[in-house]
Amino acid sequence: MRIHRNQIVRGEERPDESDMTLITPLLAKYRGKRGGLIPLLQSTQHLYGYLPPAAFPLISEATGVAQSEIYGVATFYAQFRLHPAGKHIVKVCHGTACHVQNARDVTEALVEALGVPDGGTTPDGLFTLESVACLGCCSLAPVMMIGESTYGKLTGSEAVRIVKEIRIKESREKQD
Amino acid sequence: MGKTKVIVGLGSCGIAAGAAATYRKIEELCLAEKIDIELGKTSCVGMCYREPLVEVVDEDGSYLYGEVDEKRAIEIVEKHLRQHSPVKEYIVQTDLFATEDDSFTRNQVKIALRNCGYMDPENIDQYEAREGYLAVKGIASKGTSRAEVIQTVLESGLRGRGGGGFPTGMKWKFASNYSSAEKYIICNADEGDPGAFMDRSVLEGDPHSVLEGMIIGGYAIGASEGVIYCRAEYPLAIKRLEIALTQAREKGYLGANACGIQGFNFDIHIKEGAGAFVCGEETALIASVEGRRGMPRKRPPFPAESGLWNKPTNINNVETFANIPWILNNGAAAYAAFGTEKSKGTKVFALAGKVKRSGLVEVPMGITIREVIYKLGGGIKGDKKFKAVQMGGPSGGCIPEYLADTIVDYDSVNATGAIMGSGGMVVMDETTCMVDVARFFLDFTRKESCGKCTFCRIGTKRMLEILERITIGEGRESDIGELEELAQQIKDNSLCGLGQTAPNPVLTTLRYFRDEYEAHIHHKKCPAKACKSLITYTVDPEKCTGCTVCAKNCPVSAIDGARKQSHFIRQDACIRCGACFTKCKFEAIVLS
Numbered sequence: 001m002r003i004h005r006n007q008i009v010r011g012e013e014r015p016d017e018s019d020m021t022l023i024t025p026l027l028a029k030y031r032g033k034r035g036g037l038i039p040l041l042q043s044t045q046h047l048y049g050y051l052p053p054a055a056f057p058l059i060s061e062a063t064g065v066a067q068s069e070i071y072g073v074a075t076f077y078a079q080f081r082l083h084p085a086g087k088h089i090v091k092v093c094h095g096t097a098c099h100v101q102n103a104r105d106v107t108e109a110l111v112e113a114l115g116v117p118d119g120g121t122t123p124d125g126l127f128t129l130e131s132v133a134c135l136g137c138c139s140l141a142p143v144m145m146i147g148e149s150t151y152g153k154l155t156g157s158e159a160v161r162i163v164k165e166i167r168i169k170e171s172r173e174k175q176d
Numbered sequence: 177m178g179k180t181k182v183i184v185g186l187g188s189c190g191i192a193a194g195a196a197a198t199y200r201k202i203e204e205l206c207l208a209e210k211i212d213i214e215l216g217k218t219s220c221v222g223m224c225y226r227e228p229l230v231e232v233v234d235e236d237g238s239y240l241y242g243e244v245d246e247k248r249a250i251e252i253v254e255k256h257l258r259q260h261s262p263v264k265e266y267i268v269q270t271d272l273f274a275t276e277d278d279s280f281t282r283n284q285v286k287i288a289l290r291n292c293g294y295m296d297p298e299n300i301d302q303y304e305a306r307e308g309y310l311a312v313k314g315i316a317s318k319g320t321s322r323a324e325v326i327q328t329v330l331e332s333g334l335r336g337r338g339g340g341g342f343p344t345g346m347k348w349k350f351a352s353n354y355s356s357a358e359k360y361i362i363c364n365a366d367e368g369d370p371g372a373f374m375d376r377s378v379l380e381g382d383p384h385s386v387l388e389g390m391i392i393g394g395y396a397i398g399a400s401e402g403v404i405y406c407r408a409e410y411p412l413a414i415k416r417l418e419i420a421l422t423q424a425r426e427k428g429y430l431g432a433n434a435c436g437i438q439g440f441n442f443d444i445h446i447k448e449g450a451g452a453f454v455c456g457e458e459t460a461l462i463a464s465v466e467g468r469r470g471m472p473r474k475r476p477p478f479p480a481e482s483g484l485w486n487k488p489t490n491i492n493n494v495e496t497f498a499n500i501p502w503i504l505n506n507g508a509a510a511y512a513a514f515g516t517e518k519s520k521g522t523k524v525f526a527l528a529g530k531v532k533r534s535g536l537v538e539v540p541m542g543i544t545i546r547e548v549i550y551k552l553g554g555g556i557k558g559d560k561k562f563k564a565v566q567m568g569g570p571s572g573g574c575i576p577e578y579l580a581d582t583i584v585d586y587d588s589v590n591a592t593g594a595i596m597g598s599g600g601m602v603v604m605d606e607t608t609c610m611v612d613v614a615r616f617f618l619d620f621t622r623k624e625s626c627g628k629c630t631f632c633r634i635g636t637k638r639m640l641e642i643l644e645r646i647t648i649g650e651g652r653e654s655d656i657g658e659l660e661e662l663a664q665q666i667k668d669n670s671l672c673g674l675g676q677t678a679p680n681p682v683l684t685t686l687r688y689f690r691d692e693y694e695a696h697i698h699h700k701k702c703p704a705k706a707c708k709s710l711i712t713y714t715v716d717p718e719k720c721t722g723c724t725v726c727a728k729n730c731p732v733s734a735i736d737g738a739r740k741q742s743h744f745i746r747q748d749a750c751i752r753c754g755a756c757f758t759k760c761k762f763e764a765i766v767l768s
Contacts, residue, residue: 037467038450076469078451079408095370096566096602097528099616105753133453133620135409136373137192138528139224139535150192
């Protein structure tokens, strides 16, 4: 089962991750704001796709929270990444309903097809493979999510086919 | 009679099943063929197993079509919308004739889900047309006092729907007792239990009733601000909440003198969670809203006295809030008329796993688990044997088939060793290995433990190691005893609910399925044939026709054999993926 495949490919490229001036408006927005650290980290990650190390001192200065503590927060929550992720993040659901309906086969097949361990990013930077707790689409189990699209009632080979299709599409776009 | 209405269910699960494409197809076809209809959208009506759902309302009545992919959409547009002849075989529900899906809806009582799937969640007018914001208007016009509101909620018998089951009215009373200029009411929308998705569905399908519930609660306790702590994994819920908040502000339900109640200045904001299961715990949630690591702290002081920013704070779950406006509109007695002595009202369950009809159901407390699974859920997929049902997620447990006549209320479910939890019901059949299920949950709690308490942090890891070695056939005689001892230690020495309940999945499976543990440990066998290290696939030479399908489908080329001759699986190469087993048309692959 697949849906609006055309939406999978993200149109724009990520901004230059060394350009720290990009977060200046964000820093201004949350400067000195009570409880602003997590939203600031979230919007920073939204911008760069991960939390670049160079952002930490700036965030620390704006929020008044020590860098060590920010690092503590960033590593506590599953959402935050400290390393760049692939262009497409493949989230394989391992909730209870997906688990009893063989989500493990989906992850195993993708590990083999992509040649990266669970949590790894392919060398070409196209895919990051992840296991997530529950996407809340239990009736379509097993499920995976790539970008904004959710794919349900999967098998290992079906999942591999979807990922391969994205790869083919990407390489075609590169050639164009 | 106006135009024919066509309403497409666009909840997360509907969209995942392809509802967005269905919507576009209908729009495109009707535009191209100049069929004049009113195309609308709604959210999940709970029939997830029939998604995508499309409702057509014409002058004869209403027809709900199921599994409407683009192909079916074309047919429905042509036959029903153009020729006015409904496509009977795709109809799952209608007020004109009976369908087999009627038993799914007939046995439900919808209070929390009263609007889900019946209105456009992004349209406040439609909510108002369905008695929306009537309760707050009533408070304003009648001048209902805060104490009276709390009394009504107390009398309704409503208990916290997030899992704890603490009486909501009591909680409000505590919070209202502390006076402070700054006071908070928080909606816990950090639905983290794997296998539960009712909060997502309510937020996506009826965000206004959650807001109204919060406004009522905020008024009752005297709050100055509301916060919705929502999982970042639910982008659609967050989007619809934001739309609802803007609309509620425009209409004056939020802001200065909210709802026209003089002196009641109240607004609500959304805080996006960042992915931590433990943040479902009150004190951890507060820490997270404050921008810190979401780690629980010791109670007392309870949040009612000192919560967010050290101010009095009240926290309730999404489903709890969604019930509140209905209770105020219909009276406490009407709500308390449903349910059992100690568990009043209805409860929403997320039915999933090996059940024929998975989806969201809202049933009165007191119904039996078997009724939910068979009457509403339609029984077990593939007519396999019903083995157990997991309730309460990682804090809950597995209830075996022979206890399925247990009624659904807080105390009866607790007596089985499971908990009501947020209402996940994952059904398991004979092919589910209970040791593996216990291992799965321990793996989850081990990952999600915040690490504050040693027993939870290290104890769950040790338990997981034991369970892992049992499932790969390296279990030791002493393992069951060690599991039981560790379980007790973790229960006794953890600060919050996560640790205190983490051993429950192991304890309940040990209690009801001890023989499965013993089979793994003593005989190195998995009775459910699910643990990969303990099973073998072989070819039955009598049945094998040599069609080569298995060999072609084997991902590791572990099957040898010439065409039209019996095949053979090389055990040293086999990865036990089961591809041959599912592909063989002659049942020649034997699983043992």
